[in-house]
Amino acid sequence: MKKFFLLIIILAIASTAYCENWIRVNQVGYLCKDVKVAVMLLQKSQQIKSFKVTNIATGKTIKLKTVSNCGAQSPFAATARLDFSVVTAPGTYRIIAGSTVSPDFRVGDSCYYGLQELPLYYMRQQRCGYNPFLRDSCHTHDGRLVLSGALDGTKVDATGGWHDASDYLQYVTTSANAVFDMLAAYKFTRNIWADKFDSAGNEGSNGIPDILDEARWGLDWLLKMNPNDSTFYNQVADDRDHRMATLPANDSVDYGWGKACERPVYPCCGHPYGLKGHLNRSTGLASSVAKFSSAFSFGADVFSRFDTAYSSLLSRKAEVAYRVAKAHPGACQTAPCVSPYFYEEENWTDDMELAAIMLYGNSRSAATEKQYLADAIAYGRQEPVTPWMGADTARHYQWYPFMNFGHVFTSIITDSCKDGEFASYLRTGIQRVADRAKGNAFLHGIPFIWCSNNLTVAFVTQAIAYRELTGDTTYKEIETAMRDWLFGVNPWGKCMIIGIQGTDFPLDPHSALSNLKHYPITGGLVDGPVYTAIFKSLRGVHLRNADKYAQFQSPTCVYHDDYSDYSTNEPTMDGTAATTFMFSRLVSPKNQ
Numbered sequence: 001m002k003k004f005f006l007l008i009i010i011l012a013i014a015s016t017a018y019c020e021n022w023i024r025v026n027q028v029g030y031l032c033k034d035v036k037v038a039v040m041l042l043q044k045s046q047q048i049k050s051f052k053v054t055n056i057a058t059g060k061t062i063k064l065k066t067v068s069n070c071g072a073q074s075p076f077a078a079t080a081r082l083d084f085s086v087v088t089a090p091g092t093y094r095i096i097a098g099s100t101v102s103p104d105f106r107v108g109d110s111c112y113y114g115l116q117e118l119p120l121y122y123m124r125q126q127r128c129g130y131n132p133f134l135r136d137s138c139h140t141h142d143g144r145l146v147l148s149g150a151l152d153g154t155k156v157d158a159t160g161g162w163h164d165a166s167d168y169l170q171y172v173t174t175s176a177n178a179v180f181d182m183l184a185a186y187k188f189t190r191n192i193w194a195d196k197f198d199s200a201g202n203e204g205s206n207g208i209p210d211i212l213d214e215a216r217w218g219l220d221w222l223l224k225m226n227p228n229d230s231t232f233y234n235q236v237a238d239d240r241d242h243r244m245a246t247l248p249a250n251d252s253v254d255y256g257w258g259k260a261c262e263r264p265v266y267p268c269c270g271h272p273y274g275l276k277g278h279l280n281r282s283t284g285l286a287s288s289v290a291k292f293s294s295a296f297s298f299g300a301d302v303f304s305r306f307d308t309a310y311s312s313l314l315s316r317k318a319e320v321a322y323r324v325a326k327a328h329p330g331a332c333q334t335a336p337c338v339s340p341y342f343y344e345e346e347n348w349t350d351d352m353e354l355a356a357i358m359l360y361g362n363s364r365s366a367a368t369e370k371q372y373l374a375d376a377i378a379y380g381r382q383e384p385v386t387p388w389m390g391a392d393t394a395r396h397y398q399w400y401p402f403m404n405f406g407h408v409f410t411s412i413i414t415d416s417c418k419d420g421e422f423a424s425y426l427r428t429g430i431q432r433v434a435d436r437a438k439g440n441a442f443l444h445g446i447p448f449i450w451c452s453n454n455l456t457v458a459f460v461t462q463a464i465a466y467r468e469l470t471g472d473t474t475y476k477e478i479e480t481a482m483r484d485w486l487f488g489v490n491p492w493g494k495c496m497i498i499g500i501q502g503t504d505f506p507l508d509p510h511s512a513l514s515n516l517k518h519y520p521i522t523g524g525l526v527d528g529p530v531y532t533a534i535f536k537s538l539r540g541v542h543l544r545n546a547d548k549y550a551q552f553q554s555p556t557c558v559y560h561d562d563y564s565d566y567s568t569n570e571p572t573m574d575g576t577a578a579t580t581f582m583f584s585r586l587v588s589p590k591n592q
Contacts, residue, residue: 023082023095023102027488027495027503029111031586035480036085038095038102039441039489042078051097053084056104062087070441074554076491079441116185116583117194118499119576122523123178123214124201125513126162126573128170128221131248132201133519138248139168143236143265144257147273147335158236158265161221165572166511168251170236171334172225172268173343176291177401178577179218180354183298184405185580186211189588208306211580219299219314222292229320232289235266238275238337245512266335270328278340284330290351293321297358315362322355326375339539343397347387353379354406360413376410384425388455390432393447393531402458402578403429408465418470426466430475433459442490443481448557450538450567453496453528454575456482461581468585483582490529491552492559497579498524498571506561508545510570515563524571525579529559534567541567 022041030036040048047069054061066083073079082095090108094101125133129140142158145151161170162178186193186209193209199216206213225233241253241263252260264275268288272279296318304311329348336342356376363369387399404425411422437445446455463479466472481489486496488503495503499522506526513519535541535558544564547553559568 021098021100022493023097023100024489024491024493025095025102025105026484027103027105028115028500029106029108031111032088032090032107032109034085035477036083036087036107037477037481037484037489038082038084040080040082040097040100041073041076041441041491042080043076045072045077047078048080048082048097051082051084051095053087054094054096055089056092056094058091070439073441074556075552081441112583112586114587115500116192116580116587117196117210118497118523119525119579119583120197120210120214120523121499122521122571122576123162123182123573124197125519125521125524127160127201127217128163128168128248129160130200132197134247134249136247136249138251139236139263141260141262144255144262146264146266146275147269148267155262156227156233156265158221158224158233160224161218161236162573163248164574166245166509166513166566166570167239167241168237168248169239169241170221171343172222172232172234172288172291173334173345173397173400174572174574175218176222176288176295178574179215179222179295180291180298180405181574181578182211182215182218182580183295183302185584186215187298187302188581189584192584192587212302212306215299216303219295222295223313223317226292226317226321230324232268232285232292232321232324233265234268234288234332235334237263238266238335239339239341240337242339245515247512247516268332270330270332274336274342276337278336278338278342280333280335280342281344281346282331282333283346284348285328285332286325286330287345287348287351288332289321289325289328290348290355293318293325293355294351294358296321297355297362300362301358318355318359318362322359325352325355341396343400344395345397345400347383347399349379349382350386350401350404350406353383353410354404357406357409357413373413376406377414380404380406380410380422380425385429385432386458388447388449389429389459390436390445391447392436394449396450402455403462405465408469411469415469418472423466423470426462426469427472427475430459430463430466430478434475434478437478442485443478444485444490445478446482448529448531448534450530450534451527451572451575452530453486453525454572454578456486456528457525457575457578457582460486461578464582464585483586486525490559491554492529492549493552494549494559494561496526496528498522498526506569508561508563508569510563510566521571523576525575526569526571527566527575528568529557530567532556532558535565538567541565 024039050065068081070079145154195205198206270284296314300311300314334343360372388394433445437443495505
């Protein structure tokens with residue numbers, strides 16, 4: 001009996017003495033001049049007063065007291081920010097706080113070299129029509145018009161483009177935005193992009209940077225979705241696609257014209273519409289048609305160096321699309337079908353600002369140029385801040401794009417100092433997120449809505465653009481914190497971009513390609529954490545395996561590396577395309 005009680009006492013002492021804590025670091029690494037902060041998560045309430053940083057190669061250790069204790073943050077009893085920005089020498093390091101040791105991490109300006117190409121692997125894998133990753137073709141019969149009155153059932157050519165996510169639907173909304181993001185990544189940092197693939201996405205140089213091959217793939221599809229000056233299509237396929245999870249070439253959904261035959265092509269429509277009882281809340285055409293215009297304008301500018309005829313075509317199409325958008329103000333939403341889900345975009349003046357300012361530099365007359373600039377300023381003033389910034393929640397894609405590049409380009413043209421009007425709009429949005437992040441150990445002030453990682457990338461992009469426009473480094477810490485969030489400084493210690501070697505990236509994403517064939521989903525940005533209430537409310541979301549992150553989940557938000565959780569672990573095409581700008585700035589030495 002004495003031995004039994006002795007054993008109980010020993011176990012009690014052991015359980016009291018052992019308390020697992022964690023130190024989250026950027027698993028890709030830190031640039032030499034970065035704001036460098038790790039986040040410590042503790043199971044018991046305590047104050048951290050100091051920590052050590054050790055150079056693995058030399059053994060040199062420095063002790064630092066630059067600690068911000070942030071208190072409890074569910075499910076952790078205590079949290080702390082460990083600032084080691086004084087460490088600037090390239091090398092591999094680890095952090096030690098008490099008995100807790102961080103994973104090893106790198107410091108050096110080469111940490112991100114080559115990663116700017118990673119998102120393009122996912123984009124090529126998402127191609128519809130000919131798919132170079134699979135060496136196969138899919139959806140070659142697209143498609144037939146629906147909700148088009150007397151034209152219903154008419155065969156049109158809508159082949160090409162990208163699948164939106166791990167289903168095979170296609171949207172102008174996200175595709176045009178993806179085109180713009182990739183063109184921006186190239187435009188601002190031209191000399192870093194490789195040429196290892198041809199225009200079809202097969203291996204082999206063609207004299208065009210691969211990021212432009214990918215952007216042109218999207219532009220070519222947009223041209224098909226705008227076959228004449230008065231016709232604009234908005235979407236190919238609908239959620240009937242979700243009936244099966246298969247490889248793209250084996251997609252055999254019957255939309256009414258036979259298995260594996262044509263898929264429906266929806267027009268841009270300025271009023272609520274849907275096929276099977278569920279309706280969207282469209283109010284006009286401008287949000288979609290203006291996206292055509294800005295993508296065409298930017299394409300005309302960038303491709304003028306490579307293909308003048310193509311550039312001229314895009315330029316003319318951009319002007320026509322802008323006139324149509326201006327004549328039909330309002331939001332043009334995607335179409336639901338058998339389920340109530342759709343992209344609920346309700347803002348549109350941001351799209352008009354971007355379309356107008358992109359036309360400004362390419363105008364053929366002084367009069368129209370003046371009008372485009374006046375339009376851009378007027379539309380920009382109608383939505384100074386993208387509304388999700390500072391908000392606690394939002395409907396799915398309610399305010400999209402998640403950052404307004406229009407403010408960036410309008411600021412370049414109109415602002416004469418760092419306190420200029422449009423730079424101030426960018427600053428206000430960043431400040432609102434920063435205000436919401438106060439007291440949070442991760443400096444995370446972004447709402448955990450569906451696709452929260454896409455919002456995070458948008459925030460980082462806006463912060464980078466603002467800093468480079470103005471030279472104001474006020475927000476460098478939160479800019480870096482949100483970048484680091486994507487690369488492992490989050491409660492789950494998860495790198496949110498698939499395939500970055502040396503990181504703990506998602507291994508069980510919501511993708512038929514990985515689920516059925518174990519194909520790597522290289523470069524894909526997963527949706528990211530959502531409010532627990534959202535996870536519990538979505539149709540069909542569940543876990544097929546035990547939750548290996550159970551101890552890091554909270555009543556507020558969850559993330560699961562699990563195929564069956566499409567709300568947090570599904571890669572998206574537009575979110576992935578948006579990472580190209582962020583990566584381009586991390587690779588370019590002049591921007592570090």
